[in-house]
Amino acid sequence: MVANQDALTQAAARFSGCPVIAVDLEADSMYHFREKVCLLQMAAAGESVVIDPLAVSDLSAVAPLFASADIRKIFHGADYDVRSLYRDFGIVIDNLFDTQIAATFLGFTETGLDSMLRQCFGIRLDKKFQKKDWSRRPLPEEMVSYAARDVIYLEPLAERLRAELEAKGRLSWVEEECDLLRQVRPPEPDGSPLFLRFKGAGRLDRRSLAVLEALLQLRSAIAARWDRPLFKVLGNAALLTLAKEKPTTPQALSACKALSAKQIAIHGEAVLAAVDRALSLPPNRLPRYPRQRPQPIAPEVPDRIAALRAWRDRKARKLGLDPAVLFNKAQLTAIARACPRRLEQLRQIPEIRRWQFNSFGRNLIAVLSKVK
Structure with a gap:
């Protein structure tokens, strides 16, 4: 050592x-x-x-x-x-x-x-x-x-x-x-809402989202104070249930079965206070989950994606690889949207790796030449 x-x-x-x-x-x-x-x-x-x-x-x-x-x-x-x-x-x-x-x-x-x-x-x-x-x-x-x-x-x-x-x-x-x-880096704290990194938050209404954020902030504060990982304080499934049920009394908290009796004894009062704070927010202060509008897709793009996927799957079987290793869904979509007709155009698509271009560029151009 x-x-x-x-x-x-x-x-x-x-x-x-x-x-x-x-x-x-x-x-x-x-x-x-x-x-x-x-x-x-x-x-x-x-x-x-x-x-x-x-x-x-x-x-x-x-x-x-x-x-x-x-x-x-x-x-x-x-x-x-x-x-x-x-x-x-x-x-x-x-x-x-x-x-x-x-x-x-x-x-x-x-x-x-x-x-x-x-x-x-x-x-x-x-x-x-x-x-x-x-x-x-x-x-x-x-x-x-x-x-x-x-x-x-x-x-x-x-x-x-x-x-x-x-x-x-x-x-x-x-x-x-x-x-x-080798170039990946840990995310930098940016003060953004915690619910942005919580699976399932995007399906909640704004009031439930406010409750979830209050509970996430509470959990983070407790975890920091106790020096324990988040999941050992309150689990994600429990927080999601609480955000949907919004209990305001000890009886309601127990009835929703999100927390164990031990957790209720330790955190129940703080959980109810967090829910109450979120429920007290006026409508104009409720958080909104950010949603990106999908880019409009030209009618021809789905057919191009299907043709590219069929070629990729055949090639992957021949090479003995998972198809997503060759080209993932996002890459196929980017190629179909751009619909390059020449190698120089394919090279400009930022999602494409050099090895994909060098090994399969001509194949991709050939596939696209047969579809609209």
């Missing part, structure tokens, strides 16, 4: 000459209000280190390793990791390779790390610590060993997948997707 600045600096120096570094991390999103990276695991040249960011908060010594274009960083399912490393330490990643994306482009249907290692190497991972609280200190030695173990398999897995991608002519596809993935 790397738990002081000197050890971190020494580990960074040893890894600086490695062409490939495998990376994983553990966080505490299931146990705290503001999640944080609790362990950072790195493996290269037969060495695996586990860095403790709770003991060494300044990770600037390893930042150049992540930023180097000369060192390939291997992750599995990197989206969360990329966002977390940037959020907590300002770490920016270049030359990323995601073995889960690679597996998807090779037609694997089960792409979790445990499943991939089982399929490729016959290795079964012990996942008993996956949902443990990684912020606890001291960490049991067996949890540290568990964290170090996962990351050691990433480099051989990546080598095997890269060889298969190269043989199928798809390595550049994955490299482009990984280059886009």
Whole structure:
């Protein structure tokens, strides 16, 4: 366990000459209000280190390793990791390779790390610590060993997948997707209503939306005060029921069965107060769910989409891929709307990746030439 600045600096120096570094991390999103990276695991040249960011908060010594274009960083399912490393330490990643994306482009249907290692190497991972609280200190030695173990398999897995991608002519596809993935960032707080990130809010009337927002604000305040994740305070399903039922008395709160008896004892008074505040808002102060008017669709567009989808599905079956991996619905719609007749026009569609243009551009133009 790397738990002081000197050890971190020494580990960074040893890894600086490695062409490939495998990376994983553990966080505490299931146990705290503001999640944080609790362990950072790195493996290269037969060495695996586990860095403790709770003991060494300044990770600037390893930042150049992540930023180097000369060192390939291997992750599995990197989206969360990329966002977390940037959020907590300002770490920016270049030359990323995601073995889960690679597996998807090779037609694997089960792409979790445990499943991939089982399929490729016959290795079964012990996942008993996956949902443990990684912020606890001291960490049991067996949890540290568990964290170090996962990351050691990433480099051989990546080598095997890269060889298969190269043989199928798809390595550049994955490299482009990984280059886009390395640029994702966590959302910045913007003061917007919490209901905008709540599934089902768009189906509520304005008064119910006001109740939901009041309850979401209440839950967030309680979670911050208790340092607990939101779902461990009040669940989303319960909040949605309360927003629809709008109980104003303890009897009504109990009758709607949104909360357990224990939750009512702890939060009942605050919940009723939040509902009352929302019900007291005048009509002109009620929130409105923002809705984007769909762009008008020309009569010919649905036929173009159908033709493009039929071609995509045939091509995906031939390649052994999920059709959405080749072109997703939004991309097909963008192509159908633009209806390019020449490759230069297709190239201008922002939704299209370079690998899609280079590999399938002529096919797309040919399909569109046969429809109106």
